[in-house]
Amino acid sequence: MKKYNFNAGPSALPNDVFKYSSEAIKELDNIGLSILEISHRSEKFAQIINRAKDLTLEISGLESNEYEVLFLQGGASHQYLMVASNFLNDVAGYVNTGTWSEKAIGEAKYYGNVIEVASSKDKNHTYIPKNIKISDDVDYLHITTNNTIFGTQFHKFPVTDSPLIADMSSDIFSRKIDFSSFDLIYAGAQKNIGAAGVTMVILKRELLERNKRKIPSILSYRNHVDKKSLYNTPPVFSIYTCMLNMEWILRSGGIEAIEKKNIEKAKLLYNEIDNNDAFYGFVDKSDRSIMNVTFGIDSNYDSEKFDNICSNNFIHGIKGHRSVGGYRVSLYNAISIDSVRVLVNIMQEFKKNR
Ligand SMILES: *Cc1c(COP(=O)(O)O)cnc(C)c1O
Numbered sequence: 001m002k003k004y005n006f007n008a009g010p011s012a013l014p015n016d017v018f019k020y021s022s023e024a025i026k027e028l029d030n031i032g033l034s035i036l037e038i039s040h041r042s043e044k045f046a047q048i049i050n051r052a053k054d055l056t057l058e059i060s061g062l063e064s065n066e067y068e069v070l071f072l073q074g075g076a077s078h079q080y081l082m083v084a085s086n087f088l089n090d091v092a093g094y095v096n097t098g099t100w101s102e103k104a105i106g107e108a109k110y111y112g113n114v115i116e117v118a119s120s121k122d123k124n125h126t127y128i129p130k131n132i133k134i135s136d137d138v139d140y141l142h143i144t145t146n147n148t149i150f151g152t153q154f155h156k157f158p159v160t161d162s163p164l165i166a167d168m169s170s171d172i173f174s175r176k177i178d179f180s181s182f183d184l185i186y187a188g189a190q191k192n193i194g195a196a197g198v199t200m201v202i203l204k205r206e207l208l209e210r211n212k213r214k215i216p217s218i219l220s221y222r223n224h225v226d227k228k229s230l231y232n233t234p235p236v237f238s239i240y241t242c243m244l245n246m247e248w249i250l251r252s253g254g255i256e257a258i259e260k261k262n263i264e265k266a267k268l269l270y271n272e273i274d275n276n277d278a279f280y281g282f283v284d285k286s287d288r289s290i291m292n293v294t295f296g297i298d299s300n301y302d303s304e305k306f307d308n309i310c311s312n313n314f315i316h317g318i319k320g321h322r323s324v325g326g327y328r329v330s331l332y333n334a335i336s337i338d339s340v341r342v343l344v345n346i347m348q349e350f351k352k353n354r
Pocket residue numbers: 009074075076077078100144146147148167168169170188189191
């Protein structure tokens with residue numbers, strides 16, 4: 001039996017993506033070749049990557065004359081370096097909401113000065129800083145929209161006249177937002193877009209004008225834009241899974257329908273955490289993430305017993321991040337409400353049978 005997979009990433013993908021991508025490994029669209037053996041310069045792959053770009057713009061509601069979409073390698077972690085090498089000329093502002101923000105800040109410091117304009121470190125990243133004030137002369141402001149590890153999420157974004165750059169790895173396409181208020185968005189595919197190995201970048205063309213430093217080609221957004229993500233061999237299969245997943249998003253009713261379902265799933269689980277004495281949430285209620293739900297077990301209950309019940313019931317991937325402990329349930333787009341119901345029932349049984 002297939003498990004209920006609540007992994008934080010790589011994570012569950014829609015069944016359609018597993019089905020169509022595995023068929024394409026055997027043979028892609030009756031062309032006599034596997035997706036794994038076609039040339040990245042072939043007409044067939046041009047159709048796939050162009051379709052993936054078009055779907056990205058369609059889902060995010062952005063215009064192709066204003067925004068570029070890139071599919072790059074190196075993960076979100078590589079974007080920390082690319083963002084700073086391309087756009088940190090003097091000083092940049094970063095909001096520190098956890099481990100991933102801290103990594104982004106660490107890489108940026110190789111290129112210039114970083115002002116931590118706000119931080120949630122004082123309370124171990126259990127909330128999102130509010131009323132963030134930014135001096136307007138920063139090269140850009142960088143935020144992490146969803147804190148995958150601690151389970152907090154921006155529900156309102158900082159307003160700034162400087163370019164706004166976001167790591168959206170764990171909540172992209174999970175909710176309706178105004179994508180046009182961002183100048184650069186990046187996301188490792190393995191949480192909510194597709195198979196690991198590719199990073200989606202959505203970039204406002206105007207931003208490229210702000211690049212002043214001479215940088216190696218592999219780090220240069222301009223180079224990747226000019227080469228249409230084909231500067232070097234791209235991860236063909238991962239990009240194909242992104243295309244399939246975005247087609248699934250549209251078939252499922254688009255981002256509005258996905259958001260509605262995601263909110264419903266998160267409510268169901270948070271409701272159980274709040275009303276079941278065996279469990280307690282880790283973060284401020286107003287800043288809770290609808291993607292990564294973190295919680296602990298009350299000390300009067302036996303967590304080992306809970307772990308056993310979960311594994312006996314095919315629940316997979318809910319152990320908290322090693323830096324936080326407890327539990328983390330990731331509710332990415334592909335997770336069904338029925339899977340969440342299974343978990344909630346187990347939580348209720350666990351409390352009753354203490
Ligand atoms: C998972 C994650 C990352 C790391 O992504 P890689 O693709 O492994 O580099 C970065 N930021 C956030 C918010 C994440 O959730």
